[in-house]
Amino acid sequence: MLKWSLLFFCTFAWAADKLALPDLVDLALKNSPDVRISSEAIELKRAQKGISEKALYPTVSVTGQVQQQQTGATSSTPTVVTKSAYPSVDITYTLFHFGADKAKADAAYQRLIAAQYAHNRELQTIVYQVQTAYFDFFTAQETVCANMSNYEDATSAYEAAKSRFESGLDKKQSLLQAKAEMLKALFELERVRANVEAQRANLAAVVGVPICSAIDIALPEEPKTFFQELKLEALLADVVKERADVRAERETFMAYEKDVYSSQRAFWPQLVLGLSADLIKTQHQSGLKRDYLGYIAIKWDIFNGFGDFYAILQAKTQREQQRQAVRAKELDVMKEVWSTYFTVKSAFRQREAAQSLFGASQESFEATQEGYHSGVNSLLDLLNAQKTLASGRLNLVSADNTLMVALAEFAYVTARERR
Secondary structure (H helix, E strand, O other): OHHHHHHHHHHHHHOOOOEOHHHHHHHHHHHOHHHHHHHHHHHHHHHHHHHHHHHHOOEEEEEOOEEEEEEOOOOOOOOEEEEEEOOEEEEEEEEEOOOHHHHHHHHHHHHHHHHHHHHHHHHHHHHHHHHHHHHHHHHHHHHHHHHHHHHHHHHHHHHHHHHHHHOOOOOHHHHHHHHHHHHHHHHHHHHHHHHHHHHHHHHHHHHOOOOOOOOOEOOOOOOOOHHHHOOHHHHHHHHHHHOHHHHHHHHHHHHHHHHHHHHHHOOOOEEEEEEEEEEEEEOOOOOOEEEEEEEEEEEOOOOOOOHHHHHHHHHHHHHHHHHHHHHHHHHHHHHHHHHHHHHHHHHHHHHHHHHHHHHHHHHHHHHHHHHHHHOOOOHHHHHHHHHHHHHHHHHHHHHHHHHHHHHHHHHHHOOOOOO
16 A cells, blocks of 8 residues: 555656756755754754753742641540641742853853754755756766767768668778677667666655656756856855854854853852742631741852862863864865865866867768768768767766756855845
């Protein structure tokens, strides 16, 4: 039953229309377990923040006691049973602790903000993974089309060589060489067809749906040229300041700053306010007895086995570790932005060169093919032109993929958060 349910879902989800990149991204964001994990991490930090804030509020406790006392009989008095009820309310509140409790709550808040930034970065990661899988699947399909064209060109060259051989205008070695090139093109065609299914499976896994042959995609849009308008120096500064994972590291550092402050202030005394009220109702007595108590106390743990000292040391050490983690993240981000910026620039130039190469090799092949039919060119000239065209066609597919993936990576490494 489960098998048929998955098959129905797969066919229903994919067969109706070819899905564009935004559709795939929507599916991935809905299905990704990593997104759900990061969402739950936010809820965990929100709960921890609430727990840390409890010290900022009064503590109210209510107790009740019912007591029965029996006094044994004596020679002059009978047995006496007395029942009493003792409800009571106790309220305690820390009036002043040098900001230690507030600092703990602030640290938890900073960690909540860090979790939210980490979640945003996880969303960006999912989008990047979908883009890469989408472009790889598209490239695999285009590679099959390119190899199909290569096979058709090789078949055309073989048919021309066969015609000339049968007419006595060429020798058998030429025919066999043309046949070998045709079979080689057929081998490459079958080899790349398997990669289409591998990339289809990878795309389904990234999107989070069962794999099936109905999975198909719409053509990607032409890459935009906005990249040429970007200034690298300004971009570096902006990304280092605004990227989500960098902000998450900074918020975590600020949380450790609050931890240091809290641990230092926790060493000092607390000023505590206490209120207590008791009602006593005793059997055989009329009315209620009311007891009230109010106090202000100073609580100071003078010595606890150097626990406070080591708590401060631990907080400072964690703060310095996080300071270096922030610095390391900033350096990594600058490296990523710098390298992907020039990768994209190179990818644009590679694509232009590949387009020119393909156009020139196409014209060369057509001219050589015409010359071969008229006897001006040899079969070797035709096969060389066919190989150059095949290489140019595959280079163009590869250049398109390089550009699309490079732009996706550039968008990923330069993604910024706006307040």
